[in-house]
Amino acid sequence: xxxxxxxxxxxxxxxxxxxxxxxxxxxxxxxxxxxxxxxxxxxxxxxxxxxxxxxxxxxxxxxxxxxxxxxxxxxxxxxxxxxxxxxxxxxxxxxxxxxxxxxxxxxxxxxxxxxxxxxxxxxxxxxxxxxxxxxxxx
Numbered sequence: 001x002x003x004x005x006x007x008x009x010x011x012x013x014x015x016x017x018x019x020x021x022x023x024x025x026x027x028x029x030x031x032x033x034x035x036x037x038x039x040x041x042x043x044x045x046x047x048x049x050x051x052x053x054x055x056x057x058x059x060x061x062x063x064x065x066x067x068x069x070x071x072x073x074x075x076x077x078x079x080x081x082x083x084x085x086x087x088x089x090x091x092x093x094x095x096x097x098x099x100x101x102x103x104x105x106x107x108x109x110x111x112x113x114x115x116x117x118x119x120x121x122x123x124x125x126x127x128x129x130x131x132x133x134x135x136x137x138x
């Protein structure tokens with residue numbers, strides 16, 4: 001199985017802080033890079049940063065999963081443009097349960113598509129609605 005890398009691309013510092021938060025739980029993760037589009041930064045600059053990370057990962061022979069916060073925004077468009085530069089996979093709508101599951105299973109699931117599907121399931125399952133009536137329910 002090839003080495004796997006993750007690139008998180010978001011608006012602002014959300015992705016960088018998301019990775020830091022996950023590392024509080026999971027420990028340091030050397031295979032994850034994170035970047036965000038900050039005020040005053042051009043989309044072209046963010047795109048070049050992403051392409052540079054992909055080129056490094058490709059040169060190392062690693063498979064890259066690009067995880068982005070939102071479909072349709074500038075970071076999402078940058079993430080999708082990565083598909084033209086690398087044989088990566090792109091997931092839009094990253095959240096903490098997704099990233100934790102991805103980290104837990106990154107070396108255990110042979111198929112990168114199955115790995116992503118499993119992590120996406122965890123991401124969806126991590127969205128839980130509670131109200132007063134259901135607060136004490138499992």
